[in-house]
Amino acid sequence: MTNGAVAAAIAAAEAIKASGAIVRIESNDFQSIVAKNEKPLVIVSEFKFFGTYYKYLTGYKGFVFYTKTRTPLDFGSNVELMTAKSVWIPS
Numbered sequence: 425m426t427n428g429a430v431a432a433a434i435a436a437a438e439a440i441k442a443s444g445a446i447v448r449i450e451s452n453d454f455q456s457i458v459a460k461n462e463k464p465l466v467i468v469s470e471f472k473f474f475g476t477y478y479k480y481l482t483g484y485k486g487f488v489f490y491t492k493t494r495t496p497l498d499f500g501s502n503v504e505l506m507t508a509k510s511v512w513i514p515s
Contacts, residue, residue, distance in 0.1 A: 445487050446513060448491065448513075458503060463504065465482065465483070466505050468497075469507070475494065477494060478495070
């Protein structure tokens with residue numbers, strides 16, 4: 425492994441520790457989690473890779489929930505929607 429690859433692996437591990445648990449769920453489950461929050465914040469990022477995709481993040485009970493869809497999700501008026509330039513999920 426090169427020094428650059430080692431540094432990248434260390435940075436990825438540190439990002440995972442800093443962000444806590446990120447739970448990937450289906451979009452319908454994501455919308456159910458959002459509906460359980462009184463004043464939810466949802467972060468969305470649009471990206472193109474053989475079509476358009478949308479990544480969504482929200483927090484609930486100390487966890488970060490994540491979903492990826494091909495079509496935009498629809499939320500109620502109580503949802504604060506923040507658009508991010510990009511969303512990176514550690515793997």
